[in-house]
Amino acid sequence: MANSREGCKSVESLREGAPFDPKGPSNSSRRNVLQDPSEAHPNPGAPLLRRLPPRPKQLVTDLIALTVYWSLSRLASLAEAARLPVASFPLSYYRHCSLYTLRTDARDRFGTPLEQRFSRAQIREMCSAANLVDMRFSSRAPYWCVVGFKADN
Numbered sequence: 001m002a003n004s005r006e007g008c009k010s011v012e013s014l015r016e017g018a019p020f021d022p023k024g025p026s027n028s029s030r031r032n033v034l035q036d037p038s039e040a041h042p043n044p045g046a047p048l049l050r051r052l053p054p055r056p057k058q059l060v061t062d063l064i065a066l067t068v069y070w071s072l073s074r075l076a077s078l079a080e081a082a083r084l085p086v087a088s089f090p091l092s093y094y095r096h097c098s099l100y101t102l103r104t105d106a107r108d109r110f111g112t113p114l115e116q117r118f119s120r121a122q123i124r125e126m127c128s129a130a131n132l133v134d135m136r137f138s139s140r141a142p143y144w145c146v147v148g149f150k151a152d153n
Contacts, residue, residue: 065106
C-alpha cells in the first residue's frame with residue numbers, strides 16, 4: 001500500500017462493530033537500540049536492498065534472518081535457559097519464534113518498499129479518523145499491535 005493513512009479507509013467496507021487490525025510498525029516501541037539493533041537508525045543499506053529484484057532480495061533478507069536474527073535470538077534463548085534476565089537482550093522477543101517468523105520479519109524490516117513508522121498517538125489518530133473506536137494496543141511485545149472496532153453510525 002502506497003500510503004498507510006489511506007489503508008485505514010478500508011474500514012468503510014466493514015459492518016458496524018466489526019474489528020479492524022491495522023498493520024504497521026510503531027516508532028515508539030518500548031525497546032531500545034540494544035534490544036533491537038535495527039531500531040538504532042534508519043537502515044543505510046535498506047533503500048538499496050528494497051530496489052533489488054525479488055529473488056536476490058529474498059536471499060539477502062534470509063541471510064540477515066539466519067545470521068543476525070537467529071544468532072541473537074538463540075543467544076537470548078540460551079541465556080533464558082541459564083536463568084538470566086533476557087528482556088534487554090537484542091532481539092530476545094524472537095527467542096521462541098520459528099525460522100519462518102525470523103525470515104518474514106527480516107523481509108518486512110529490510111525488504112519492504114514502504115518504510116513508515118508511526119507513534120502510538122499517530123496510530124490512534126489515523127484509526128479515529130477511519131471511524132474506529134475502542135482501540136486496544138498491546139501491552140506486551142510486539143507493542144505496535146492494535147485492534148479497533150468500527151463505530152456505529
